[in-house]
Amino acid sequence: MTFFVITLIKAALWAAAILLSLLYLQWIERKVIAHVQLRLGPSRVGPHGLLQPLADVMKLLLKEDLTPAGAHKFLYLLAPFLAVSLALVPVVVLPFGPEVEVFGVRTALHLADLNIGVLFLLAVTSLGVYGTALAGWASNSKYALLGALRSSAQMISYELPMAIAVVAPLLLANTLSLQGLAEAQGGYYGGWIPRWNVFQLPAPQIFGCVIFLISGFAETNRVPFDLPEAENELVAGFHTEYSSLKFASFFMAEYANMITSCAFATVLFFGAWQPLWPEAKGSGYFPTLLFGLAGLVALYHGLHPARPKDRITLPVVALAFFGLAAVFLIPVVRPVLLPVFWFVLKAGSLLFTFMWVRATLPRFRYDQLMAFTWKFLFPVAMVNLLATGLLVAVYGK
Amino acid sequence: MDLVLFLTFAIVAVGCAVNLVLQRHPISAAISLIGVMASLAVLYLLLGAEFIAAAQVIVYAGAIMVLFVFVIMLLNAEAERKTGRSLVARYIGIPSLVLFLSLLGVLIHALYPSAERASFGGFTGGTPQNVGRLLFTRYLLPFEATSALILIAIVGAVWLARKEAGE
Numbered sequence A: 001m002t003f004f005v006i007t008l009i010k011a012a013l014w015a016a017a018i019l020l021s022l023l024y025l026q027w028i029e030r031k032v033i034a035h036v037q038l039r040l041g042p043s044r045v046g047p048h049g050l051l052q053p054l055a056d057v058m059k060l061l062l063k064e065d066l067t068p069a070g071a072h073k074f075l076y077l078l079a080p081f082l083a084v085s086l087a088l089v090p091v092v093v094l095p096f097g098p099e100v101e102v103f104g105v106r107t108a109l110h111l112a113d114l115n116i117g118v119l120f121l122l123a124v125t126s127l128g129v130y131g132t133a134l135a136g137w138a139s140n141s142k143y144a145l146l147g148a149l150r151s152s153a154q155m156i157s158y159e160l161p162m163a164i165a166v167v168a169p170l171l172l173a174n175t176l177s178l179q180g181l182a183e184a185q186g187g188y189y190g191g192w193i194p195r196w197n198v199f200q201l202p203a204p205q206i207f208g209c210v211i212f213l214i215s216g217f218a219e220t221n222r223v224p225f226d227l228p229e230a231e232n233e234l235v236a237g238f239h240t241e242y243s244s245l246k247f248a249s250f251f252m253a254e255y256a257n258m259i260t261s262c263a264f265a266t267v268l269f270f271g272a273w274q275p276l277w278p279e280a281k282g283s284g285y286f287p288t289l290l291f292g293l294a295g296l297v298a299l300y301h302g303l304h305p306a307r308p309k310d311r312i313t314l315p316v317v318a319l320a321f322f323g324l325a326a327v328f329l330i331p332v333v334r335p336v337l338l339p340v341f342w343f344v345l346k347a348g349s350l351l352f353t354f355m356w357v358r359a360t361l362p363r364f365r366y367d368q369l370m371a372f373t374w375k376f377l378f379p380v381a382m383v384n385l386l387a388t389g390l391l392v393a394v395y396g397k
Numbered sequence B: 001m002d003l004v005l006f007l008t009f010a011i012v013a014v015g016c017a018v019n020l021v022l023q024r025h026p027i028s029a030a031i032s033l034i035g036v037m038a039s040l041a042v043l044y045l046l047l048g049a050e051f052i053a054a055a056q057v058i059v060y061a062g063a064i065m066v067l068f069v070f071v072i073m074l075l076n077a078e079a080e081r082k083t084g085r086s087l088v089a090r091y092i093g094i095p096s097l098v099l100f101l102s103l104l105g106v107l108i109h110a111l112y113p114s115a116e117r118a119s120f121g122g123f124t125g126g127t128p129q130n131v132g133r134l135l136f137t138r139y140l141l142p143f144e145a146t147s148a149l150i151l152i153a154i155v156g157a158v159w160l161a162r163k164e165a166g167e
Helices: A002-036 A052-062 A073-093 A117-127 A129-138 A142-173 A178-184 A206-219 A244-269 A283-303 A310-327 A334-360 A366-395 B002-022 B026-046 B050-075 B087-111 B128-136 B140-161
Strands: A099-102 A105-108
Touching: A002 A052, A002 A073, A002 A105, A002 A244, A002 A334, A052 A244, A073 A117, A073 A129, A073 A244, A073 B026, A099 A334, A117 A129, A117 A142, A117 A178, A117 A244, A117 B050, A129 A142, A129 A244, A129 B026, A129 B050, A142 A178, A142 A206, A142 A244, A142 A366, A142 B050, A178 A244, A206 A244, A206 A334, A206 A366, A244 A334, A283 A310, A283 A334, B002 B026, B026 B050, B050 B128, B128 B140
Parallel strands: none
Antiparallel strands: A099 A105
16 A cells, blocks of 8 residues: 555656656756857746746647648547657656655655666657657648658667667666666776766777767757758648647657656666765765855855846845755755756756757758768667677676 | 456457458558557566567567558558448358357367466566577577578568669
């Protein structure tokens, strides 16, 4: 019985966290891209545009829900549903932390530890292509169909180097369970360098990591591989004909896929929740230090205000940061918050890279995209896998 | 719990399979087939074959059926028209199906009289480790032969699809 209750609580918590981060990821992305391009980004709704996502949700809710003439009704409805649900399912297996004891109850932070965790993730993400493909086909529109065709071809092609890049860290960890993968990356070389798979001897997975991330860009249909929705050729690609909440589902699915890709990369290559340097050398106080510093900066600017209203708002922000810093010192919640902090920090840095790339790089041409994966990425992933296999076989674990 | 899940997904699998035959549009039929594959994967999972379940979804639902749907979309296949059914199919079809299934049942029973019934949770040898060990020891030859066969098929497909030099 307790198992069910705890699982329900965890499920509710993770679901709330994921949905909230989906909402605000879009705001963060607009802000990041705006600042990269020397613009301000959303700034009208709420302070720094913080309420913009809520306004967007309201707008999407109130829009008219259109179904184009000649659309295949059932599949037209099924596609956004498939896209968003398949994008959200992988959260179930992501390992956010080790087993911890909270208020006398011993539990793991993740929802499920499957011994086929990696395969489960690959299976669910490989089904994601149906959302896109069916959306394009069921809309009965040329642009949508072209977008869907491009997307299917691209996702099938990039799944190959991605899957092969995934296999190499599995050789190092000798397990298919995501929890096992995370645990296998514990420990440090010389007391400082973490034994994450990017650094793991005998075969550091630097190339594997880069290949995985590049394929991740393509799998989530992001710049520079966003040909399925190339707006100057295809209007909006596969979701051209969608409006209102159905459009919002595709939007959510894209961001959920991004989160999954980054979290998966974190688990495979960056040691999941393992801290950057050992707990014994004070990595446990890093979050407190980080938020404390942020609070100090805010306080300094509050005391030397550039605008009159900063005198009041910035100290409040500083107080919030100090509060966060203090929360990380409470002994009861520390064992839960610290692993989650490191996990979110790593996955968040990767998410930032996704946004950075989107703000910086132009789009590929279609033939370049295909040539790149089949003639370059796939062979390199293969060589990486063979080299890893050889090194693991010779030097062992 | 296991029985409820089994019945649910067995019904879904059979329902999707029947729908696959009844649907007139190729895309609807393909979607039904994906439904069959996915519910079969759940049935494998219930029987303790975790690796097979995951492989079923990755290979069939995630790769092969995507290509099916892709080709149907590319060819822009239209819904098929119903033609007058043949009299043979109408009157002998279902009786012969029943006959075939019962013959199959009798044959299997005759061939394996002492076969145990499958039970939920009774089999735990479906982990990737077990499957991998078997593939690389006991079934190495069939495994490698299959790989070679698939490679030959790929080379053949590429050869057939390539353009002639003169064209």
